[in-house]
Amino acid sequence: MRRTTAVSAIAVAATLLAAGCGVGSKSSSGDSGKTVATTGALSGSITFQTWSLKNDKFTPYFTKLIADFKAAHPGTDVNWIDQPGDGYTTKVTSQVATGSLPDVINLPPDIAHAVAKTGNLLDLKKNVPTLDADWVKSGLNAYNYQDIDKAASFFGFPWYLGTDVSYWNKALMAKDGLDATKPPKTFDELVAQAKIMHDASGGKDYLMSRAPWLSDIANTGTKLLTDDGTKFAFNTDAAAAMLDKYTQAYKAGYLPSNVLDNAYEGNSALFSKQQVAWTTGGGNLITSLAQENPSLAANVVPSPALDTAPLYVQGLSVSSKSKNPALALAFAEYVTNNENQTAFIKLAPGFLPGSAASANDPAYSKSDGTPQGDASVIAYKDLTTAVNFTPPIWTDAMNTVLNQEIAKAMTGKETAKQALDNTVNQANALLTQ
Amino acid sequence: MRSHRFYTPWLLMLPALIWLALFSVWPAINTITLSFTNVHQLTGGHFIGFKNYWLLWHDPHIRDAIVNTVIFMVVCVPLLTMLPLLLALLVQRQIPGIAFFRTAFYFPVIASAVTVALIWKWLLDDRGLVNNLAQSMGFIHKTIPFLTDRWLLLLSAVALTVWKGLGYYMVLYMSALGSVRRDLHEAAAVDGAGSVRRFWSVTVPGVRGTMVLIAVLIAVNAMRVFTELYILGGRTGGVGGQDVSIVMLVQQAASGGDGRLGYASAISVFLFFLTAIPLLFLTRLNKNAQEES
Numbered sequence: 001m002r003r004t005t006a007v008s009a010i011a012v013a014a015t016l017l018a019a020g021c022g023v024g025s026k027s028s029s030g031d032s033g034k035t036v037a038t039t040g041a042l043s044g045s046i047t048f049q050t051w052s053l054k055n056d057k058f059t060p061y062f063t064k065l066i067a068d069f070k071a072a073h074p075g076t077d078v079n080w081i082d083q084p085g086d087g088y089t090t091k092v093t094s095q096v097a098t099g100s101l102p103d104v105i106n107l108p109p110d111i112a113h114a115v116a117k118t119g120n121l122l123d124l125k126k127n128v129p130t131l132d133a134d135w136v137k138s139g140l141n142a143y144n145y146q147d148i149d150k151a152a153s154f155f156g157f158p159w160y161l162g163t164d165v166s167y168w169n170k171a172l173m174a175k176d177g178l179d180a181t182k183p184p185k186t187f188d189e190l191v192a193q194a195k196i197m198h199d200a201s202g203g204k205d206y207l208m209s210r211a212p213w214l215s216d217i218a219n220t221g222t223k224l225l226t227d228d229g230t231k232f233a234f235n236t237d238a239a240a241a242m243l244d245k246y247t248q249a250y251k252a253g254y255l256p257s258n259v260l261d262n263a264y265e266g267n268s269a270l271f272s273k274q275q276v277a278w279t280t281g282g283g284n285l286i287t288s289l290a291q292e293n294p295s296l297a298a299n300v301v302p303s304p305a306l307d308t309a310p311l312y313v314q315g316l317s318v319s320s321k322s323k324n325p326a327l328a329l330a331f332a333e334y335v336t337n338n339e340n341q342t343a344f345i346k347l348a349p350g351f352l353p354g355s356a357a358s359a360n361d362p363a364y365s366k367s368d369g370t371p372q373g374d375a376s377v378i379a380y381k382d383l384t385t386a387v388n389f390t391p392p393i394w395t396d397a398m399n400t401v402l403n404q405e406i407a408k409a410m411t412g413k414e415t416a417k418q419a420l421d422n423t424v425n426q427a428n429a430l431l432t433q
Numbered sequence: 434m435r436s437h438r439f440y441t442p443w444l445l446m447l448p449a450l451i452w453l454a455l456f457s458v459w460p461a462i463n464t465i466t467l468s469f470t471n472v473h474q475l476t477g478g479h480f481i482g483f484k485n486y487w488l489l490w491h492d493p494h495i496r497d498a499i500v501n502t503v504i505f506m507v508v509c510v511p512l513l514t515m516l517p518l519l520l521a522l523l524v525q526r527q528i529p530g531i532a533f534f535r536t537a538f539y540f541p542v543i544a545s546a547v548t549v550a551l552i553w554k555w556l557l558d559d560r561g562l563v564n565n566l567a568q569s570m571g572f573i574h575k576t577i578p579f580l581t582d583r584w585l586l587l588l589s590a591v592a593l594t595v596w597k598g599l600g601y602y603m604v605l606y607m608s609a610l611g612s613v614r615r616d617l618h619e620a621a622a623v624d625g626a627g628s629v630r631r632f633w634s635v636t637v638p639g640v641r642g643t644m645v646l647i648a649v650l651i652a653v654n655a656m657r658v659f660t661e662l663y664i665l666g667g668r669t670g671g672v673g674g675q676d677v678s679i680v681m682l683v684q685q686a687a688s689g690g691d692g693r694l695g696y697a698s699a700i701s702v703f704l705f706f707l708t709a710i711p712l713l714f715l716t717r718l719n720k721n722a723q724e725e726s
Binding site for chain 1: 471474475476488493554557558559560561576580581664665666667668669670671672673674685686688689690691692693696
């Protein structure tokens, strides 16, 4: 009997532990629309948070940056903290929930959107008259959220930007009868050349090596959102046709069989292993390859991204709850001004400044004639038209649904249209939960 | 002899009670409370009644999650209850070199999740060791889709769980086997009982308490299966999400800046009641067996 009681007690305790994963959360009403008085002298201290930038490469830059700011504004202090790369969303979430969001904080657009919804980020449009003139428009647009404020609020200064360049393995393509200097420019051309490579190599070499995503849907001309930006509507015939083409290519063996499962390493890893002849990457991929894989780097040819290039943005936001908003705003503007962004980007090749004045800088628009130089210029030119394909209301849960449904379509469990309908319906349902 | 004061046992239990209250009881109550709200990671919510449970009932993945979780438990419990016992009987013999085998069987227990993930993915991938070996030896012409077929992935996750858990439960059984009286075995042998009969009539009753405890632990762990399916199926829960478990649904609902804590809590509460069913069954089974004996 005692043994039964003991076992029952263990069972109850274990079951409680199984269920004990609740997390509390508090609502925080914000003051994002307030106006910050910036006319007086700056004083006091603020906290500045970066994301995985405190290291041998960047620490000297930030140390000098902060020292220069303090010298220009005597009586001020900036406490710089840096968060590790992993779990940044969780960290920021806990900072919001506990009311400890730093005054100036490095946030990508998706995390900034979640924080802005709580009213914890300052609307820069109301506080920086030169916002449109001094920062890159595509970067600024990434911090404009229609579902929060249709009157065009902006919640982040574009800081450093990236886009994708296409890279082709010249030798692998030549082996299978393709010319890397005449690479595909559209998705249809890509599939056509993937077939040539597949047929010539007996299915051993690949040109395509990833499943489609939102960017591929958007590149069919499909609008991801309804006009008012509050719902998803990308289950169009054009998007379904694109997914059908991917499905046919997958079934025909033009893509590695594991692109849909967890053994998939990503197209850049497969490109490095020379198992696929095409990948996309930042503007400095060839420089990176030259260190890791010199023989491959010598064979890489860059070209503009297929269709519209994606835009990757990092920005600086200002907490609306800051106890020293004037200093926080001044510091965020200072860090993201053209001079400081240009100096920062020199340490981060492959990225581009988010300041509008950089458009006149020949350093970004003239190639030195090397493939790496060409790639940098391609990236810079594409930046003006690049688009942040991820809608601000897109969440992790929706991404999981999209990947699941695309996999179902590509493995023949659903039609492409069914998969897109299911994705849109589930994503819209998630918006209301 | 001086008697203890009435509060002495409570004082002794106090640290454990505080621990239990803080890390089990309070989170459980909080989870139940949140399950009736629409709280998100960053935004507060309000009471919405049973809406989360209604959503759970209509969740397109909940049926797959329940089926996968229950199958996982039903297969894991007997395998991990019996195999470690047989293993413990083998390695408890004092023969030269047996320490090596004990260590080898225990090794997967201490292996890190990252290492295990890499090993099993390399083994089971389309281009992995198992498929390559089978193809090169002419056993198969087409690769076996361990990581893409729903049932094969689930079975692979069971195999991973058994491989990783064998050593741990083997050690528990080795300890229990030490308390099984040797003279009972000798008496049974004198009465003509063979090794199989002695196993069922002497060994199993002797370790029954440990066996029930192990079955309970395995059942709870199996109902909470996450890591094994995540390692093999990724964050989507296999191709098309057909290998999701209930805990994976909790993780998917709660992750990200817009994580739905209220809904994730409702799934947790549902899991609590689902887990209670096999536990009550196992404890009832043990009680009946004890009464019969």
